[in-house]
Amino acid sequence: MKPTVLQLRRSKGARLAMLTAYDYPSARLVAEAGVDLILVGDSLGMVVLGYDSTLPVTVEDMVHHTKAARRGAPEAFLVADLPFLSYGTPAQALENAARLMKDAGADSVKLEGGEEVVPIVEALVRAGVPVLGHVGLTPQTASALGGYKLQGKDVDTARRVSDGAAALERAGCWGVVLELVPAPLARLITGRIGIPTIGIGAGPDCDGQVLVFHDLVGLFTGFTPTFVKRYAEAGTAIKDAVSRYAEEVRSGAFPGEGQSFRMNDEVLKRLYGS
Ligand code: KIV
Numbered sequence: 196m197k198p199t200v201l202q203l204r205r206s207k208g209a210r211l212a213m214l215t216a217y218d219y220p221s222a223r224l225v226a227e228a229g230v231d232l233i234l235v236g237d238s239l240g241m242v243v244l245g246y247d248s249t250l251p252v253t254v255e256d257m258v259h260h261t262k263a264a265r266r267g268a269p270e271a272f273l274v275a276d277l278p279f280l281s282y283g284t285p286a287q288a289l290e291n292a293a294r295l296m297k298d299a300g301a302d303s304v305k306l307e308g309g310e311e312v313v314p315i316v317e318a319l320v321r322a323g324v325p326v327l328g329h330v331g332l333t334p335q336t337a338s339a340l341g342g343y344k345l346q347g348k349d350v351d352t353a354r355r356v357s358d359g360a361a362a363l364e365r366a367g368c369w370g371v372v373l374e375l376v377p378a379p380l381a382r383l384i385t386g387r388i389g390i391p392t393i394g395i396g397a398g399p400d401c402d403g404q405v406l407v408f409h410d411l412v413g414l415f416t417g418f419t420p421t422f423v424k425r426y427a428e429a430g431t432a433i434k435d436a437v438s439r440y441a442e443e444v445r446s447g448a449f450p451g452e453g454q455s456f457r458m459n460d461e462v463l464k465r466l467y468g469s
Contacts, residue, residue, distance in 0.1 A: 197272050198231070200303065200325040204369040206391050211403030213274075213393055214411065217243050217260045221408050222267030232393075233268055234305065234405060235261045237276040238334070241417070242409040249334045252278040254291050261299035274327050275301035279335040282306050285318030292324045305372065307333035309359020313366045320367030328363035330356050331397065332375035343420070345396075347376040357384050364388045372405060373397040375422070396422035 198206070213232040216222035217239040225233055239260055240252035254277075261275040275295040282288035288306070295301040303325035306312060312328075319326050331346045340346060347353035357380070360371050370391040373381045378398020385392045385401055394401030406423060409415035413428040443449035 197270055197302070200369050203232075203272070204390055207389065207402050209391065209402060211391060211393060213403055213405040215239075215405070215408045216264050216267070217408070218263045219267035222264035222271070222273075224267075225408065226268035226271045231272070231403070232405075233264060233271045233273050235264050235273060235275040235301070236305075236407065237278045238407050240278075242407060242415045248337070250279045252276075254278060254281050254294055258294050258299045261295055261301050265300035272302050273300065274303045274305050275299065277304050277306045282312070282315050285315055288315045288319055289322055289324070292319055292322075296324065303327055303369070305329055307335050309355065310362045313362050316363060316366035316368055326366075326368045327393075328360070328366075328368040328371040329374065330359040330363070330371060331373045334374075343375070345375050345377065347380045353377075353380050356380065357387065360384045360388055360392070364390045370403075373401060375420075396420060 203211075209231075211231045213234055214225050214230045215234045215236045215238060216225045217235055222233060235257065237249040237252040237257065239256065240246040240249045243260070244252070244256065246252070257275055257278055261273065265273055277288065277291055277295070281291045292304045295304055304319070305327040306315065307329040309328075309330045316326050316328065332340065332343060334343070337343050347356040353376075356373070356376055360373065363371050368390060370393055371388070372393045372395065373384060374394075375396040378400065381392065381394050381397035382400035391402035393403040393405050395405045407415070410419055410423040411426050413425045413430045414433075416430060419425075440449065
C-alpha cells in the first residue's frame with residue numbers, strides 16, 4: 196500500500212528501497228518487484244535522452260516521463276525531480292510542482308540544494324507540496340562543485356552538507372537524499388536529523404538507498420559510478436536478443452510457423468484461380 200508522507204517522514208531506520216523509473220515498463224517492473232519508492236529522476240536526461248548532464252532536462256520532459264511512470268505504477272509513491280532552473284523563485288517552484296503533481300500524478304517533488312533552497316522548500320511545504328531534499332553531490336550544480344566528485348571530505352564542506360540537511364529538515368522536507376558523501380559523514384547526518392536520509396554513494400547507514408534503474412540492471416553503457424552495484428546485465432541480454440533476431444530474419448528462420456497465420460485453403464484456391 197502507498198505510504199503517506201507522514202509515515203515516510205517517521206520512517207527513520209526503515210531501510211527504504213528507492214529506485215528510479217522513467218517510463219511505463221520500467222515503473223511497472225520496479226513496482227511489481229516491490230520497491231518502497233519510485234523516483235522519476237532528472238537522471239533521465241542522461242540514461243534515457245542521451246544528454247551528457249541533467250541540465251538540459253525540461254519540466255515538459257519530467258511531466259511526460261512522470262505520466263508514463265504513473266501509468267506503469269498506479270499504486271506506487273512516486274517522487275518527481277524539479278529539473279535545473281525550474282525552482283528559482285517560490286512562484287516558479289509552485290507552478291512547476293503543480294505540473295508534476297496535478298498534471299503528471301507525482302506524490303512528491305525532489306529538488307537539489309541545502310540552505311540556499313530553504314525559502315523555496317518552505318513555500319512548497321506551506322502550499323502542501325511534499326518535498327524530498329537532495330544534498331552532497333548535486334548533479335544540477337556539479338560543475339560548481341568541481342565535477343562528479345565525493346563531497347564533504349574536509350571540515351568546511353562536510354559542515355555545509357550536514358547544515359544543509361538540517362536546514363532542509365527545518366524547512367519541512369519529509370526526507371533528504373545524500374549523494375556521494377563519505378559513509379561516516381552520512382552516518383553522522385543520519386543520526387543528527389529526524390527525517391529519513393536516502394543514500395546514493397553514501398554508505399550503509401542511511402535510512403534508505405536509491406539507485407538509477409539503468410545502472411542497476413546494466414542498461415547504461417556510459418560512465419557508471421563506482422558506488423553502483425549491477426544486479427543484472429540487461430544491456431548484454433538485449434543486444435544478444437536483437438542480434439539473434441537480425442540473424443534469423445536474414446536466414447529466413449523468423450518468422451516461423453508459430454509467428455504466422457494460416458488461411459482457408461478454399462479462399463486461397465479461389466485467389467490463385469482468379
Ligand atoms: O536524478 C536522479 O536519478 C537522482 C538520484 C540519483 C538520486 O537524483
